[in-house]
Amino acid sequence: MRVDTALATVAATQPHQRLGEVVHRYLDALDPDGPEPDPTEGRRLTIARHADGSITGRFDLDAVGGEKVQAALESIVQASRPKGDLRTRAQQQADALVQLADNALASGGLPFLRRVKPHVIVTMHLADLTDPARGPGAAETGFGATLSAARARWVACDATLTRLVLNPDGLPLDVGREQRIVPPHLRKAVERRDRHCVFAGCGAPTHWCDVHHLLEWINDGETSLDNSALLCERHHTKVHHGFRVDRDDTAPPGSRWRTYRPDGTEILIHPRM
Structure with a gap:
């Protein structure tokens, strides 16, 4: 009865989030030595790509995993807060997530993807690369998104360019050498x-x-x-x-x-x- 009274009091006088915290504390007290669940089994991340190449997603993380993600994002948010920044908190965290991925890719420390370090791939015609026009739908990313020529040139500003000569059907010509391992x-x-x-x-x-x-x-x-x-x-x-x-x-x-x-x-x- 005392527990019921206490929970009813919290529910009537405290924010909803506080009630959840109190309930978890009571459950922990009832079974302090209970089995600790594997936090990795409850982690989820789903990503959906839209027709314009943008993505939306949802993730569910345990308390420790969530703390790691928040700490990493917050370090970038706090390090890049210029005076007069009017972005919302959501915008700042989204920028921090992209910057986190950018830093990881640039560091060269990520695992290989089939003998190649993971990197952003953008394919476009040489004429679109050198033409100052926007050229909508002129480039394609490795995961299938379509970019304008202007955005692709922005990506190429600090990138390694690989030239592929294509035949009239748009297929790459032979660029190989006589060796067993594919370069x-x-x-x-x-x-x-x-x-x-x-x-x-x-x-x-x-x-x-x-x-x-x-x-x-x-x-x-x-x-x-x-x-x-x-x-x-x-x-x-x-x-x-x-x-x-x-x-x-x-x-x-x-x-x-x-x-x-x-x-x-x-x-x-x-x-x-």
Whole structure:
């Protein structure tokens, strides 16, 4: 009864958040030695990308994980508060989140993505890069967002530029060399052409994929664009166990790759909507 009376008093006189804190304290007191749950099991992060390339998201973190995120964001918020800053708290924290990612990418300390350090990728025509016009929809990011030429030039202001020569169909020409390991510049060309795992029905993103030699290097296959295909780990394994992928350059873009079972029959998948 005393607990009920105390909770009723808090509920009637204190903010709602305070009631939750009091309830948790009572629960902890009732079972002080109870099992401590694994905080990682309750963590969630979802990101949705919109047609204009912007993203929205939601995350749920435990108390300790949330404290780490807040401490990291607050350090950037407090370090970049110019006099007269009229941004809302939400705007300041969003800028801090982007700056946190920017710092992590620039430091070079993040894990590799398939032998390449994670970085922002923007692909655009040389003419759009040098033309001062805005050029809406002139560039594309690695995760599929579309940028104007003006915004892409802003990204390129402090970036490493990689030149890819394209043929009349917009496909990269051979930029490879005679070596077994695929060099970074050739991988970029393969990613530019294939966009995702080419195994029938799979759309695994480029950073999940290996570059597969269509004709094995040990069997005199060249490390070149024409002899390369992007395959996720699962389907790369299948191809090395009897399955086969071939490119049909006479087919329209998006349907150039064909996949065959070990018995030679083709895997046919309905076009993605």
